[in-house]
Amino acid sequence: xxxxxxxxxxxxxxxxxxxxxxxxxxxxxxxxxxxxxxxxxxxxxxxxxxxxxxxxxxxxxxxxxxxxxxxxxxxxxxxxxxxxxxxxxxxxxxxxxxxxxxxxxxxxxxxxxxxxxxxxxxxxxxxxxxxxxxxxxxxxxxxxxxxxxxxxxxxxxxxxxxxxxxxxxxxxxxxxxxxxxxxxxxxxxxxxxxxxxxx
Numbered sequence: 001x002x003x004x005x006x007x008x009x010x011x012x013x014x015x016x017x018x019x020x021x022x023x024x025x026x027x028x029x030x031x032x033x034x035x036x037x038x039x040x041x042x043x044x045x046x047x048x049x050x051x052x053x054x055x056x057x058x059x060x061x062x063x064x065x066x067x068x069x070x071x072x073x074x075x076x077x078x079x080x081x082x083x084x085x086x087x088x089x090x091x092x093x094x095x096x097x098x099x100x101x102x103x104x105x106x107x108x109x110x111x112x113x114x115x116x117x118x119x120x121x122x123x124x125x126x127x128x129x130x131x132x133x134x135x136x137x138x139x140x141x142x143x144x145x146x147x148x149x150x151x152x153x154x155x156x157x158x159x160x161x162x163x164x165x166x167x168x169x170x171x172x173x174x175x176x177x178x179x180x181x182x183x184x185x186x187x188x189x190x191x192x193x194x195x196x197x198x199x
Contacts, residue, residue, distance in 0.1 A: 050115075051111075051116075053105075053112075055112070058109075073087070073094055074094070077089075077094075
């Protein structure tokens with residue numbers, strides 16, 4: 001019986017290591033998601049929420065509502081029956097709630113300001129690029145206008161043609177009236193005496 005042949009996949013060339021073997025992961029498929037023990041959140045959604053909260057904290061409505069809540073809190077804990085009071089005179093719980101609200105409001109406001117700064121930076125960069133393009137276009141148009149003015153300086157204008165025609169009409173009238181002799185284009189040479197060398 002003939003011995004079984006090894007398939008090319010089973011054979012490993014001499015000196016080959018495990019690194020040169022074919023990979024088990026496929027490149028045409030995404031890697032599986034890693035398990036994370038911390039809760040995941042959408043930074044963009046959280047940023048939008050922080051901007052909404054910061055925008056509400058900066059309004060007069062928030063100040064009015066907070067003032068009303070504090071007044072009701074104090075009035076209830078001062079004038080309500082002693083069995084229904086939940087925060088006695090030093091108002092420790094009220095102080096704790098206000099401190100908690102301030103400790104959360106400050107980072108949310110800073111986060112909203114950072115997002116606004118990032119947007120302003122992007123807008124300034126876009127404005128700078130737009131200004132550079134506008135300057136480049138203006139310089140190009142300036143060069144084109146200068147080239148057109150130079151080109152038009154060498155072109156016969158209507159006024160120049162009109163003045164030339166008027167000069168020609170005057171010259172023709174003067175010739176017709178005989179006030180001006182015809183110019184000799186090729187004047188005849190003067191007859192010179194014979195030289196001694198001509199003999």
